[in-house]
Amino acid sequence: MSDRKPMIEFNDIQKFYGEYHALRGITATIREGEFFSLLGPSGCGKTTLLRTIAGFEDISSGAVLIDGHDMAQVPPNKRSTNMVFQSYAIFPHLTVAQNVTFGLRRDPRTKAEKAGLVEDMLGKVGLAGYGKRAAHALSGGQRQRVALARALILKPKVLLLDEPMSALDRKIREQMQVELIKLQRDLGITFVLVTHDQEEALVMSDRIAVMFEGEIAQLDDPETLYRKPASRRVAEFIGAMNFLDAEVIGQADDGITVVVDGLGQVVLSHSQVSTAHDGTVAVGFRPETMTILQDGQTSDGLETLGVIEEVVYYGDMTYYDVRLNNGKRSVRISMRNLFGRTIPDIGANVRVAWSPGALILFQ
Amino acid sequence: MATYTAARREAKQGYVMIAPTLIYALVLLAAPLLTILAFSFFKDGYLTVIREVTLANYIAVWTDPIFRAILLRSLCVAVMVTALTVGTAYPIAYFLSFGVSPGKKSFWLFLITIPFWTSYLVRVFLWKVIMGYNGVINSGFEMLGLMGDGRLFEDPFRMLSTMPAIAVTLAHCYAPFAILPIFVALEKIDRSLHEAGRDLGESRWTTFLRVTLPLSMPGVVAAVLVVFIPVIGDYVTPELIGGGKLPMVANMIQAQMLPLDNKPMGSAIAVSAMVTVTVIALIFVGLVRIFVKGAK
Numbered sequence: 001m002s003d004r005k006p007m008i009e010f011n012d013i014q015k016f017y018g019e020y021h022a023l024r025g026i027t028a029t030i031r032e033g034e035f036f037s038l039l040g041p042s043g044c045g046k047t048t049l050l051r052t053i054a055g056f057e058d059i060s061s062g063a064v065l066i067d068g069h070d071m072a073q074v075p076p077n078k079r080s081t082n083m084v085f086q087s088y089a090i091f092p093h094l095t096v097a098q099n100v101t102f103g104l105r106r107d108p109r110t111k112a113e114k115a116g117l118v119e120d121m122l123g124k125v126g127l128a129g130y131g132k133r134a135a136h137a138l139s140g141g142q143r144q145r146v147a148l149a150r151a152l153i154l155k156p157k158v159l160l161l162d163e164p165m166s167a168l169d170r171k172i173r174e175q176m177q178v179e180l181i182k183l184q185r186d187l188g189i190t191f192v193l194v195t196h197d198q199e200e201a202l203v204m205s206d207r208i209a210v211m212f213e214g215e216i217a218q219l220d221d222p223e224t225l226y227r228k229p230a231s232r233r234v235a236e237f238i239g240a241m242n243f244l245d246a247e248v249i250g251q252a253d254d255g256i257t258v259v260v261d262g263l264g265q266v267v268l269s270h271s272q273v274s275t276a277h278d279g280t281v282a283v284g285f286r287p288e289t290m291t292i293l294q295d296g297q298t299s300d301g302l303e304t305l306g307v308i309e310e311v312v313y314y315g316d317m318t319y320y321d322v323r324l325n326n327g328k329r330s331v332r333i334s335m336r337n338l339f340g341r342t343i344p345d346i347g348a349n350v351r352v353a354w355s356p357g358a359l360i361l362f363q
Numbered sequence: 364m365a366t367y368t369a370a371r372r373e374a375k376q377g378y379v380m381i382a383p384t385l386i387y388a389l390v391l392l393a394a395p396l397l398t399i400l401a402f403s404f405f406k407d408g409y410l411t412v413i414r415e416v417t418l419a420n421y422i423a424v425w426t427d428p429i430f431r432a433i434l435l436r437s438l439c440v441a442v443m444v445t446a447l448t449v450g451t452a453y454p455i456a457y458f459l460s461f462g463v464s465p466g467k468k469s470f471w472l473f474l475i476t477i478p479f480w481t482s483y484l485v486r487v488f489l490w491k492v493i494m495g496y497n498g499v500i501n502s503g504f505e506m507l508g509l510m511g512d513g514r515l516f517e518d519p520f521r522m523l524s525t526m527p528a529i530a531v532t533l534a535h536c537y538a539p540f541a542i543l544p545i546f547v548a549l550e551k552i553d554r555s556l557h558e559a560g561r562d563l564g565e566s567r568w569t570t571f572l573r574v575t576l577p578l579s580m581p582g583v584v585a586a587v588l589v590v591f592i593p594v595i596g597d598y599v600t601p602e603l604i605g606g607g608k609l610p611m612v613a614n615m616i617q618a619q620m621l622p623l624d625n626k627p628m629g630s631a632i633a634v635s636a637m638v639t640v641t642v643i644a645l646i647f648v649g650l651v652r653i654f655v656k657g658a659k
């Protein structure tokens with residue numbers, strides 16, 4: 001993947017809306033054929049950044065390059081990008097087929113050839129036979145498919161997706177996510193997705209840029225992003241993470257010695273360190289990295305005693321709030337409800353197995 | 364059973380609610396219209412109306428070359444005024460919708476309605492002052508030294524009593540009626556549709572032609588009807604600006620009704636004009652439905 005050529009290059013992009021500094025020096029590269037996500041809370045500038053690729057947003061300084069060409073003087077209609085809008089922007093006065101064929105007006109092919117293309121593309125997005133339907137009579141999921149077909153039929157170098165799933169209900173959203181991944185793999189087109197849904201970004205992307213306040217906080221593949229968040233803020237935004245108060249008592253070449261509330265003294269390697277921004281020191285870990293042991297069960301790692309304070313049952317999973325060694329705050333541990341496993345009651349004393357390798361020091 | 368009586372009670376309440384408007388509509392709209400319709404089939408007697416049903420009025424009206432000429436003139440003026448009004452209203456409405464920041468829109472709408480603050484009669488009369496023989500335009504040229512013997516223009520322009528003068532005056536009076544429905548139609552268009560048009564390879568102009576214009580057609584149709592229909596029946600402007608030399612249908616009806624005291628004939632002209640306007644309006648709406656996608 002990393003040997004592929006750059007498709008989109010952001011070169012120190014600054015964007016001001018009057019006094020408001022929307023994009024603060026974005027520099028990043030999106031590679032050809034990549035499924036790239038811009039992830040962040042609302043107002044972080046992710047949609048603005050996407051719109052600079054499409055050409056709907058002028059930038060105050062810096063440069064956007066698509067396939068090696070500077071886009072500064074190129075209007076949206078001359079760019080080899082197409083967009084799926086958040087509202088889908090389906091033309092309500094046209095039929096499904098007329099919507100899909102909208103961008104082919106100057107295409108030299110005959111009407112019959114174009115009609116074949118449209119039917120082909122509608123089949124690809126799961127709307128075969130819908131061509132004659134009026135666009136305004138479609139459901140949300142169907143509109144999105146039309147928007148996809150309308151953009152993809154033009155064979156863009158880059159497909160831009162602006163929160164395409166936010167208006168869909170959960171079932172259709174999950175189905176669409178899988179279909180989009182397949183479509184992207186089949187077509188090999190570079191996809192750039194804007195989303196505020198971290199789960200969606202993790203599921204779909206090859207790489208994710210996490211943005212806060214007009215800056216990229218971290219740009220990595222989903223696994224690295226989840227396992228090794230660059231800052232406490234990224235860690236809190238992606239997935240769930242427990243934070244325990246900690247104090248650094250020794251720094252050495254082979255590791256950092258930390259006293260952690262509820263876990264005691266541990267030695268962490270330098271690769272387990274991340275930034276905290278606000279000057280506090282804490283140790284974090286994901287809920288699934290600890291295990292509540294059953295009676296008589298042994299473990300390879302370290303063990304700590306805890307008291308169950310809350311049990312939240314989710315069917316396949318159970319979430320437990322556990323206070324470790326009378327620590328200052330309880331932590332959340334998630335366990336799969338494997339066959340034969342008994343779920344401890346609230347107030348039960350349990351042994352919790354953990355490993356120092358799963359801890360991250362935020363300082 | 365209970366729901367049935369409840370529904371009936373609700374229906375009763377509904378009738379009570381609309382009663383004032385209903386009575387108003389019946390007394391002031393339906394009754395006069397029906398009277399005119401009835402009169403148009405009666406015979407004219409000296410100072411009275413003879414209540415004998417006849418088609419003679421209609422035959423007289425439609426065989427009268429003067430009526431046909433005047434109806435044709437009314438239609439021509441109405442078409443000119445409508446084209447002028449809607450043609451100039453569209454850019455203004457477009458500017459209002461796309462060029463004015465949301466916070467300032469109501470202020471601009473307020474500015475557009477300012478002509479309504481003076482009466483229709485006064486507005487028409489102002490145009491007389493502007494276009495008169497010694498009016499603002501002619502005396503303006505004179506003051507600039509462009510008019511007079513041996514100058515750029517020999518004689519003052521004769522603007523009053525011409526069709527264009529009538530058209531300009533009416534276009535000005537009806538401008539807000541045309542701007543507002545087009546503005547509303549443009550406001551309702553989802554802004555991302557314009558971006559989608561650009562994104563799919565169309566320039567600003569072709570996006571306008573393929574997206575904005577068809578989607579704003581309902582507003583244009585409303586504007587055309589709202590201007591065309593009342594302009595055909597306009598009475599004041601041909602009287603004041605046309606100086607009575609270019610009568611339109613309304614002037615002809617007035618002449619029959621009052622000075623000539625032939626109420627059945629006047630009614631027949633009125634009904635004929637109404638039917639003509641209705642037919643033309645229906646043909647127009649039908650054509651728009653066929654040829655413009657999106658106009659519903």
